[in-house]
Amino acid sequence: MKKKLNIQLKYILPVIGVVALFLAGALYTNHFFRTEVIDQQKNALSGEIDLLLPFLSRNGQLTLDQERLDDSMKDMERLTVLDAEASIVYDSSHAKDATGRRESRPEIQQILIQGKDVGFSLRDSETIGEELLYVAKPIVFDGQLIGIVRYSEKFLGFSQRIDHFRRNIFLLFFVLSVAILIMFYHILKRNTQPITYILPILKNAAKNPQVKQQVVNAPSEWQAFYQAAYELMDETNSLYYKQLKNETKLQFLFENLEIGLFILDKDGYMVLANVVTEKLFDRTFSHAHYQDWFRQRDMNDLINQLILGERDIQGEIHLKGYGEKHLKVVLRVLKSETVEFVGIIYDISGIRKMERLHQDFISNISHELKTPTTSIVGFTETLLNGAMYDAEATKEFLTIIDNEANRLYHLIQNILMLLRTEKDVRMTDTLLVTPESIVQEEVKRYDRQIKEKQLAVSVAIQLASDIAVPSYAFQIIAKNIIENAVVYTEDKGKIDISLTEDDNYLIFNVTDTGVGISKEDQKRIFERFYRVSRSRQRNKGGSGLGLSIVEHYTELLNGRVDLKSTLGKGTDVTITLPK
Incomplete structure (x- = not known):
């Protein structure tokens, strides 16, 4: 039943399409001629209004010579003059109901509301009961609307010549439609004959691609066509299976290699990215632009050079943070039908x-x-x-x-x-404690030295929320900063220690009035084994590793170290850690 319905629709739909095309052409032709007639009549009435406008106002006031206006009107024409409020002040028909306001008329609304220079409409007149074409124009003085002139006359419709031409066009559309239908059915009948034989074979091939299709008897004139179809199906199936195997192997390699792989199209949008690449950059694959996907300046610079120069390039990038990585990136141009770019990423952090x-x-x-x-x-x-x-x-x-x-x-x-590496810290530093307990413990540890040197030490803790930090890592940071302040602050000096927070960070600050560090030495103060030669002598007991240790463990906690110092006046060290 369904098959029979489909066959019927195959023949009915073209008929409906041709009929719809005929009707659409007829309607369009009728609309075209009607629009042309209306435009011609509208332009004629607009021109007549332009001739009258100079005689309807003077010095910003409407001046109407009704007798003269009555004499100038033809039997089929009607002139209406309205004030700025759309109230009738003159109507050439002198009908009893030709009074009042006309602000609701379409041609008047086009002037008052839409601000057009010409308003028009075609409708039956409520006053004289005939279809009229109305054309309205504003009367303006010094940019102000002082009135509206509306000219109307009976719609003339199509002339005999235009009507005759229109009928010929309709007849031509009809003849063309019949000719198209005849040609369609002839071509359809001729072209569907070979499909009747080959269609079941194609369906079976699609359903059972592993089975080789057998040639069936067919009309001699279509034998070559069927043979070519069979050969094409065999070749296509063979290529399909080969491609499927290759894609399976490639996908396995793509997802299981220990190196990162990604592919970009010619415009720089992500086409593929394997799991290793996603993990390295902490991203989930999406068809985004490489600048938005990687969000890493050095990586984006390398890819930008690759795309602009369309030449192979390689380099190293450094990913900072809790999972610090050193990556070697090899970028290659892949040119086939379109240009693509392949990226290979080696993790050389170790x-x-x-x-x-x-x-x-x-x-x-x-x-x-x-x-x-x-x-x-x-x-x-x-x-x-x-x-x-x-x-x-x-x-x-x-x-x-x-x-x-x-x-x-x-x-x-x-x-x-x-x-100690980040992995070591994660494995051993599992105890979380409050930062104030560690700071107070470290201050107490150096109590003897503080008293011996008569140092004024203040500890200010202003934490509104419960914050916990890794015990071992934060203790090392606090110990080295407080120890430096105690050791390098002269007798009777001052040390201020504070713990504060904002919405996202814990802030640990130690300020002393010690010997300070010169601007030149501050450039290298975080280098391992580096000691300031003059202000901090070896006899102070330093190893040159204290601030290196502070920076190392702060970075392991995804934090930041800021140091300010003036030689001879003191040092200010601030540790900022994410909550």
Whole structure:
């Protein structure tokens, strides 16, 4: 039943389409001629109004010579003059109901409301009971509307010649429609004949692509067509299976490689991105522009160079934050039918960290370990060479050896702190405590030194919300900052410690009146093993690692270190950590 209905619709719909086309053409033709007739009559009435306008006003007032106006009107014409409020002041018909206001008339509304220079409408006159064409124009003096002139006459309609031409057009549309239908059915009958045979075969091929289709008997004149169709189906099926296998292999590699892969189109929009790429940049794949998807300046600069130059390029980028990454990015241009860009990302964070740690260790540790080791070895040899029999010298040398050994121990501890990575902190620093408890504990730790140096220490804690920080990491930060303030502030100096917060951050600040740091030294103060040569001497006990440790652990907590200092006046250190 459904199949029969579809066949009927196949023949009925073209008939409906041709009839609709015929009707649409007829209606359009009728509308076109009617519009032309209206425009011609409207322009004629508008011209007559233009001739009357100079005689209808003087010095901003309406002046009407009714007898003269009556004499100028033809039998089929009607002139109406209205004031600025659309009230009739003159009507050439002199009908009893030709009084009152006419602000609701379409041609008048076009003047008053829409501000047009000419208003018109075609309708039956309520006054004289005939279809009239109304044309209205404003009477303006010094930019002010003082009245409206409305001219109307009986709508003339189509002339005999236009009406005859219109009928010929309708006849032409009808003949063309019949001819189109005849041609359509002839072509349809001829073209559907081979489809009657091949359509079931194509359906079966689509349903069972793994089965090779057999050639069926067909009219001789269509045999070549059927043979070509069979060959095309065989080739298409073979290519489909090959492509399916290749896509499966490619998808497996794409998702399981340990490197990041992404593809951009010629305009820089994301086409593909594997899981590794999503994890590296903490994004979920979307067809966004690369600048909006990566949101990383160095990465976007590399891709921009690739797209502008359309040449292969590679470089390294550094992703900062809690998950700090060093990435090697290789970008290639893929030219086929369209230009695409392929990106390969290697995570070389481990390699770079090992290189940096190895370099720092070799260049710095040898120097820092040499001094205490030399002292220990030197004084030990002196004791063994006979000084051990001198009790006073023995005590003095052993005290020096003990001090240098402690110094060496603390140096090794600091080095181990610096070597701790983000992963180490996450695994071991699982205890969360309040920051004020750590600050108060560290101030108490240095109570003896504070009293010895008669330092004025103030602690201000203003935390409105419950904030918890990783115990180990924050304790190291607080210890080193407070220790520096105590050590490098001269006797009777002042140290201000504060803990505050805003909507998003915890702010830890330590300000002292100590020796301060020069602007030149501030450029390198966070380098490992760097010590200020003049203001902070080695005899203060520093290893040159304190501020490096502070910066290292602050970055592990996704925070920021700000240091301000004036030589001879003091130092201000602020730690800003996200809540």
